[in-house]
Amino acid sequence: MELPSLAVWKFTSCDGCQLTLLDCEDELLELAGRVRISHFLEVSGVVEPGPHDVSIVEGSVTTEDEVERIRSIRAQSRVLVVVGACATSGGIQALRNFGDVAEFRSVVYADPSLIESLATSTPISAHVEVDYELRGCPIDRRQLLEVLSAFLVGREPDLPDTSVCTECKRRGLTCVAVADGTPCLGPVTHAGCGALCPAVNRGCYGCFGPMTGANVPALIPLLRRCGMDDGEVDRVFRTFNAAAPEWA
Amino acid sequence: MATDPWLPVAHRVRRRRVETKDSATLVLAPVADRLPVFRPGQFAMLYAHGIGEVPISISDIPAGGVLVHTIRAVGAVSRALHSAEPGAVLGVRGPFGTAWDVDRAEGGDLLLVAGGIGLAPLRPALRHALEHRSSYRRVTLVVGARTPSDLLYDDELRHWDSLADVDVVVTVDHAADGWTGRVGVVTEPLASIPLDATRTTAMLCGPEPMMRYCARTLLGRGVPDEGVQVSLERNMQCGTGVCGHCQLGPLLLCRDGPVVDLPVATPLMLVKEL
Amino acid sequence: MTHQSRTLHVAGLARVEGEGALHVRTKGARVEEVRLNIYEPPRFFEALLRGRDYREPPDITARICGICPVAYQMSACRAVEDACGVEVDGQLRALRRLLYCGEWISSHALHIYLLHAPDFLGFPDGIAMARAQRSLVERGLALKKAGNSVMSAIGGRAIHPVNVRLGGFYRVPTAAELRPLAEQLRQALDDAVATVGWVSGFDFPDLDVPHRLMALRDTSGYPLDRGIPHVTTGRSFPPAEFSSHVVEHQVPHSTALHARLDGQLFLVGPLARYSLNSDRLSPVAAQVATAAGLGAQCLNPFRSIVVRAVEVVYAVEEALRIIADYERPKPFIEVDHRAGVGHGTTEAPRGLLYHRYELDAGGAVLSADIVPPTSQNQAAIEDDLTHLVTGALGLDDHALTHLCEQAIRNYDPCISCSAHFLDLTVERG
Amino acid sequence: MVIPNSTNGLGDAVLDLDGLDALIGALRADGHLVIGPVLRDNAITLAEVESVVDLPAGWGVDAGPGRYRVRRRSDDAVFGHSAGPQSWKSFLHPSRRTLVSSDSGGFHVPDEPAAKYAFLGARACDIAAIAKLTQVLRSTGRTPFVVAAQCTEPGEVCFCASMRTGPAVESGYDVALTERIDDEGHRFLASAGTPAGAALLARLPGRAAQERDVVLAESDVAAAADRMGRVMPEVDLRALLAASRDSAHWESVAQRCLTCGNCTMVCPTCFCATTEDVTDLSGGHAERAQRWASCFEIDFSGLHGGAVRTSGASRYRQWMTHKLGTWHDQFGTSGCVGCGRCIAWCPVGIDITAEAAALTDLLGGRP
Numbered sequence A: 001m002e003l004p005s006l007a008v009w010k011f012t013s014c015d016g017c018q019l020t021l022l023d024c025e026d027e028l029l030e031l032a033g034r035v036r037i038s039h040f041l042e043v044s045g046v047v048e049p050g051p052h053d054v055s056i057v058e059g060s061v062t063t064e065d066e067v068e069r070i071r072s073i074r075a076q077s078r079v080l081v082v083v084g085a086c087a088t089s090g091g092i093q094a095l096r097n098f099g100d101v102a103e104f105r106s107v108v109y110a111d112p113s114l115i116e117s118l119a120t121s122t123p124i125s126a127h128v129e130v131d132y133e134l135r136g137c138p139i140d141r142r143q144l145l146e147v148l149s150a151f152l153v154g155r156e157p158d159l160p161d162t163s164v165c166t167e168c169k170r171r172g173l174t175c176v177a178v179a180d181g182t183p184c185l186g187p188v189t190h191a192g193c194g195a196l197c198p199a200v201n202r203g204c205y206g207c208f209g210p211m212t213g214a215n216v217p218a219l220i221p222l223l224r225r226c227g228m229d230d231g232e233v234d235r236v237f238r239t240f241n242a243a244a245p246e247w248a
Numbered sequence B: 001m002a003t004d005p006w007l008p009v010a011h012r013v014r015r016r017r018v019e020t021k022d023s024a025t026l027v028l029a030p031v032a033d034r035l036p037v038f039r040p041g042q043f044a045m046l047y048a049h050g051i052g053e054v055p056i057s058i059s060d061i062p063a064g065g066v067l068v069h070t071i072r073a074v075g076a077v078s079r080a081l082h083s084a085e086p087g088a089v090l091g092v093r094g095p096f097g098t099a100w101d102v103d104r105a106e107g108g109d110l111l112l113v114a115g116g117i118g119l120a121p122l123r124p125a126l127r128h129a130l131e132h133r134s135s136y137r138r139v140t141l142v143v144g145a146r147t148p149s150d151l152l153y154d155d156e157l158r159h160w161d162s163l164a165d166v167d168v169v170v171t172v173d174h175a176a177d178g179w180t181g182r183v184g185v186v187t188e189p190l191a192s193i194p195l196d197a198t199r200t201t202a203m204l205c206g207p208e209p210m211m212r213y214c215a216r217t218l219l220g221r222g223v224p225d226e227g228v229q230v231s232l233e234r235n236m237q238c239g240t241g242v243c244g245h246c247q248l249g250p251l252l253l254c255r256d257g258p259v260v261d262l263p264v265a266t267p268l269m270l271v272k273e274l
Numbered sequence C: 001m002t003h004q005s006r007t008l009h010v011a012g013l014a015r016v017e018g019e020g021a022l023h024v025r026t027k028g029a030r031v032e033e034v035r036l037n038i039y040e041p042p043r044f045f046e047a048l049l050r051g052r053d054y055r056e057p058p059d060i061t062a063r064i065c066g067i068c069p070v071a072y073q074m075s076a077c078r079a080v081e082d083a084c085g086v087e088v089d090g091q092l093r094a095l096r097r098l099l100y101c102g103e104w105i106s107s108h109a110l111h112i113y114l115l116h117a118p119d120f121l122g123f124p125d126g127i128a129m130a131r132a133q134r135s136l137v138e139r140g141l142a143l144k145k146a147g148n149s150v151m152s153a154i155g156g157r158a159i160h161p162v163n164v165r166l167g168g169f170y171r172v173p174t175a176a177e178l179r180p181l182a183e184q185l186r187q188a189l190d191d192a193v194a195t196v197g198w199v200s201g202f203d204f205p206d207l208d209v210p211h212r213l214m215a216l217r218d219t220s221g222y223p224l225d226r227g228i229p230h231v232t233t234g235r236s237f238p239p240a241e242f243s244s245h246v247v248e249h250q251v252p253h254s255t256a257l258h259a260r261l262d263g264q265l266f267l268v269g270p271l272a273r274y275s276l277n278s279d280r281l282s283p284v285a286a287q288v289a290t291a292a293g294l295g296a297q298c299l300n301p302f303r304s305i306v307v308r309a310v311e312v313v314y315a316v317e318e319a320l321r322i323i324a325d326y327e328r329p330k331p332f333i334e335v336d337h338r339a340g341v342g343h344g345t346t347e348a349p350r351g352l353l354y355h356r357y358e359l360d361a362g363g364a365v366l367s368a369d370i371v372p373p374t375s376q377n378q379a380a381i382e383d384d385l386t387h388l389v390t391g392a393l394g395l396d397d398h399a400l401t402h403l404c405e406q407a408i409r410n411y412d413p414c415i416s417c418s419a420h421f422l423d424l425t426v427e428r429g
Numbered sequence D: 001m002v003i004p005n006s007t008n009g010l011g012d013a014v015l016d017l018d019g020l021d022a023l024i025g026a027l028r029a030d031g032h033l034v035i036g037p038v039l040r041d042n043a044i045t046l047a048e049v050e051s052v053v054d055l056p057a058g059w060g061v062d063a064g065p066g067r068y069r070v071r072r073r074s075d076d077a078v079f080g081h082s083a084g085p086q087s088w089k090s091f092l093h094p095s096r097r098t099l100v101s102s103d104s105g106g107f108h109v110p111d112e113p114a115a116k117y118a119f120l121g122a123r124a125c126d127i128a129a130i131a132k133l134t135q136v137l138r139s140t141g142r143t144p145f146v147v148a149a150q151c152t153e154p155g156e157v158c159f160c161a162s163m164r165t166g167p168a169v170e171s172g173y174d175v176a177l178t179e180r181i182d183d184e185g186h187r188f189l190a191s192a193g194t195p196a197g198a199a200l201l202a203r204l205p206g207r208a209a210q211e212r213d214v215v216l217a218e219s220d221v222a223a224a225a226d227r228m229g230r231v232m233p234e235v236d237l238r239a240l241l242a243a244s245r246d247s248a249h250w251e252s253v254a255q256r257c258l259t260c261g262n263c264t265m266v267c268p269t270c271f272c273a274t275t276e277d278v279t280d281l282s283g284g285h286a287e288r289a290q291r292w293a294s295c296f297e298i299d300f301s302g303l304h305g306g307a308v309r310t311s312g313a314s315r316y317r318q319w320m321t322h323k324l325g326t327w328h329d330q331f332g333t334s335g336c337v338g339c340g341r342c343i344a345w346c347p348v349g350i351d352i353t354a355e356a357a358a359l360t361d362l363l364g365g366r367p
Ligand SMILES: Cc1cc2nc3c(=O)[nH]c(=O)nc-3n(C[C@H](O)[C@H](O)[C@H](O)COP(=O)(O)OP(=O)(O)OC[C@H]3O[C@@H](n4cnc5c(N)ncnc54)[C@H](O)[C@@H]3O)c2cc1C
Pocket: A156, B043, B052, B053, B054, B055, B056, B057, B058, B059, B070, B071, B072, B073, B074, B075, B076, B077, B078, B079, B117, B120, B121, B232, B233, B234, B235, B236, B237, B258, D302, D303, D304, D305
């Protein structure tokens, strides 16, 4: 039986999301027996030509070259799964969208003219149609396995588009906003992490980006009441999903 | 016999008949245990291993615990069910929900109006009426489909049409080459078909807007409110009223529906996003 | 052997973290150019940190590298705390080391088993190696998992931990919560020791790096979360003087910056760390290092795999020690901001990682400077490759490419980090 | 230690803290997993209780809309706190459970042995909620042993009196405790509600209750009724909600509502659940599991083609209407017991009693 092919691609990113695949220590070898890895530079120099049954794409689009590359990957991929805050909203590097890239370049590099990059960092969906999105900075391991196991049986993956609060409560955690007065973005943030931050007495800082229909204006007074000033409120949304439309 | 309400009962696909490009009818036979007998309008939860479970109406009720379902492939689960080949084992729970009140129509006219896949849940009601033909006066079936190739049960439609004692009206939104029948929405024939309005029981099944328009047309022609039954659709996951997904106002549609009397349904259907 | 020109180009270097390319141009017996191209698009971290709150660098800079986020968090915390005049000590410091041990175990196990060992055993990759020697790779994965468990238990998750803050943690575990971790680590210690035995049996070409090595050295213990930069020449300097010794300059072919130490090529990383701190290993680690044939210093880049394996033993032992001595502290100490400059140096799995922040009186970051291990090493790696290629010009392109790739993997360069990497081209002229 | 002259004929006793500890010990000795209030993460949560020292002695609660703080009490009361973030729902209707599994051998129901629970410190509102949940879910499992705590300290967000579920526990318990601390010490009047409760009391060290103990306890509980922080409007709530389907007020709530689902998750009666299909990488073994769902989740009303309830207004309307109105149609009773959890644990403090009052006003006070 011909195994389905799996390709992993990197755009502008930190590698953390694709590393998540290698972090599936218990499942990795089984997975390697269920799919044919056709492109995954981080683990193998074996590179097969497309088409690929599933492509996992990490990272945002920040160069002309990447604009072209994502189109060709889409054309070669049956199912395109984009993973992580970079790929789904532009990532932390999308902070440049609000600033001046030329000036950013000059801060980091002595000779900025040698550095090629676009003025904006954009999500993959701004360039091509995507089939599934995994949120998070980084993505959640179980969600990645869910997408892969669902693909292998032909099921729809279960990726609830709901608040972090629902996960927080299912875990039986005590709400840090209500019980401690700690500012928390959980009520407007897309579920998937399993409420990691509230589990360590920290308010969610929104690394999974906005859930559909996030009522951000209703959260602001709460953040203020929990002691954030205007600057802090602005900054807390301007991090790993800064360019997500609901938060920008 | 299954004791746990969540435990599916294994059924094997005995036959599969392709109805349209995206619909197929499965004949399921119990592998061992049988489910209680379904009534027209009721539904089952059909489970495809590993893929999921969805509500599907009974579309024929032969004897011997055999179940017949017609499935339109729209998403992952319905696609998996739709493509189940003879020999495959599916899980079935049911019967669930309310049935068409075929008894109430006795002695009067029976009008069945189906849109698209909506013909599937109405077929057992029509079969029942034909089996008890003398209990009803005029029996009319109005069927609407997007195109002629989207019509379910075409042989059967032709058979019913050939019968003297049932009027069959078929209309399509978009005609295709060779189509000589009606073109237009189902409400149009409703406005003109012969009807003994006050003695009519109408059963409607199709998209909600279609049912609303049909109901309005029928009421306009003098069919009494309580003479109309509709089959409503909501997200359903348990079938037993414990998951909460199928609520429509006061109704738990898996329990209080899918078949609902129009006087109950109308005020609910009119509220946006209820 | 012909004396023609040739160009070798490896586009998409595999089994390194991040993406880069290698370009080699030769003419006759002379190597004209070796370029490690880093085509990791720039992400401008130092620029986007300006104006951020002083509490933000640990979370923001973690996103520079998904392979060693803890290193970024630790260097960032240390630098900002330094600016604010705060030193985190006692059990909180121990917990930070514990978290860091997790990252070392996980990162090293990944590199040893999935990226580097296949080179020595002639497998194209770890997956193929697993097909032939499944239980071996399973051992590596179990080890890696132990590291990740440590990070999840202390940091909340293995990649970009959520529990790190200035002054300590958001929540500290109870001693009871650490007990299952100790169980897992005891098994991991056996696996780690076995790993050293396994890798020390590989064939290593004779080669000593000619460069200076630089690593932290602390008053006690093997360096992880703090220390003073020491160089194999015998000198050392306080972290605050880092930028006057290590100067970064930009090279046209790379988005990573190249660095020199007092004008000289140098290397950071496991070889440096070991060579400057082998006297500081824990008992079992010291014993297995000796058994593996490592002396007081190790300058052979191919043997870096053995050093990494020894460091895994150390990290597991150290983690066990910390857990055994654990008493639950208050989760953090307050860090109040003040105007000033702070420096933070810690030992990322790939070597010394330096952060510097300048804060204003309101607690905003005025400027940030981050010098990751790979950009410190890149010039020296290119130099080594030049020598390697010069001595191996007789090889055909395929063999030469393989040799270069392997040599690059010796350094476990992390391209994502060198935010400011690989595709091999050899141009033979 | 049974006193034969009590009202229900089963006997009341007075226990001190050692007596309460003995009660916990006896339940554990009978194989019960005793769940009760414990202080954890700045809240009084529900967890296993091994002895009386696990109870939150001396901790009380200040709650308000969107606000909950534990505070030191001036005494050492162990039940001197109002409802916390969890309810007994967590044990009777767990937030996630496997329903069935499917493999080449067919379909199976998991046969995990059900825990033999004893609930310690359940309030009147909680006991009412347990009854509602059991009714809706048609639970057939083992019923927990219930040691109720009579409520003498209602909180700022409590309104059980107006929902007619409390403060006094009248049924659904095996033993009811009324805690009192005064010059005569720290003690609990223990009344049995079932023969099992009486049998348990008979095994405990304590003294027989006297008339005076009973009178004091009853008056403490009666006084609680007057100290409810909130009231629900005294109108026909079912009619109110039915008449308010098209109210513009839903939009005004929607402006404030985060649609985060916290209210449904903390509500002791909210039972909605979503089924998930889980497969391993081989696909050979499949499971169907159930997790708590919320009508605030956009996918909750999902149909092929999109969700029915996309607006925040429609989702809030669904929740409140179901709680106070259509629950009557579906189950013949209210879905709300007046515990106030949804008020306290709503991050933005939306108050179901205030919204009901606003709807009442909009309809001129007469639905
Ligand atoms: C009482 C009743 C009877 C039905 N009878 C039939 C029939 O005889 N033949 C037929 O083809 N279809 C019927 N349907 C519709 C059928 O259930 C949906 O098409 C099917 O659920 C779609 O699921 P999916 O996973 O393939 O698609 P997706 O769109 O991927 O759906 C995802 C999930 O959403 C839910 N869902 C989506 N659409 C519906 C829906 N319309 N109703 C309920 N839940 C939904 C299910 O939980 C499903 O698993 C009936 C629906 C109801 C409520």
